[in-house]
Amino acid sequence: MSTPEDKTGEEKVPRPSWRDVIYNPRTGEFVGRTASSWGLIFLFYLAFYGFLAGMFALTMWVMLQTLDENTPRYRDRIANPGLVIRSTSMDIFFNRSDPLTYRAYVQHLESFLQQYNNSVQGKNEQCVTGQYFDQDEEVLKKACQFRRSTLNPCSGEGDRTFGYFKGQPCILVKMNRVIGLKPRGEPYINCTAKAGNPLKMHYYPSEGRIDKMYFPYYGKKSHQSYVQPLVAVKLLITKEDYNKEISIECRVEGSNLQNNDERDKFQGRVNFRVKVME
Structure with a gap:
């Protein structure tokens, strides 16, 4: 007696287990991405946030150059103390x-x-x-x-x-x-x-x-x-x-x-x- 698979020529594909979602040994994927893919993402965010940090540091440095450590820049109440x-x-x-x-x-x-x-x-x-x-x-x-x-x-x-x-x-x-x-x-x-x-x-x-x-x-x-x-x-x-x-x-x-x-x-x-x- 023939089975439905014999009649249609289809093979039964095994369902992936929950372990494969974390690490798939057949494709080498970890949480859906390969090691090279994760590496590229890591490098992108490292460069992106490094650039933002550099811009913030530069902005703070420029602002500090305009300040006097002894005298406030804005003194709108100088003539009227409490x-x-x-x-x-x-x-x-x-x-x-x-x-x-x-x-x-x-x-x-x-x-x-x-x-x-x-x-x-x-x-x-x-x-x-x-x-x-x-x-x-x-x-x-x-x-x-x-x-x-x-x-x-x-x-x-x-x-x-x-x-x-x-x-x-x-x-x-x-x-x-x-x-x-x-x-x-x-x-x-x-x-x-x-x-x-x-x-x-x-x-x-x-x-x-x-x-x-x-x-x-x-x-x-x-x-x-x-x-x-x-x-x-x-x-x-x-x-x-x-x-x-x-x-x-x-x-x-x-x-x-x-x-x-x-x-x-x-x-x-x-x-x-x-x-x-x-």
């Missing part, structure tokens, strides 16, 4: 009878003022007051001295609690660093309080002045020993103001620096709150 205070919080609430409630504030101020110690600032220059300290021709810039003793009772040298134990804390105010900034006029810090009774304040240095000799700033890399000038504001809070939340705003005045932009609450000004309890 103001900040040195405190662990913008809400300064404490009990004058409990040192634990103001210990963090005191420790923060003491740590921050270490860079203003006489032993550190003695290495800097004694500059001429009232004049800009221009150093455009120098590679490594010198810095003017700002000793913490300039802050008088707010220096922490006599009163280690910076006035907190008396309920009259010292707040340090400083401007943000802006490369090349040379404010015109005579900049000073002025603070006002929204309280039931007028709140008296003492400023150190006198009248909250920021001397021109601390300008301009040349950048962190070339002006390594530079420290920002500070203004200490001692809040003379009385018993009548105890247990009351007092909102205070400090502004830089007396110069061309802006302090009234409603879109930026820290441009030339800073707001914080104080509450003394007993």
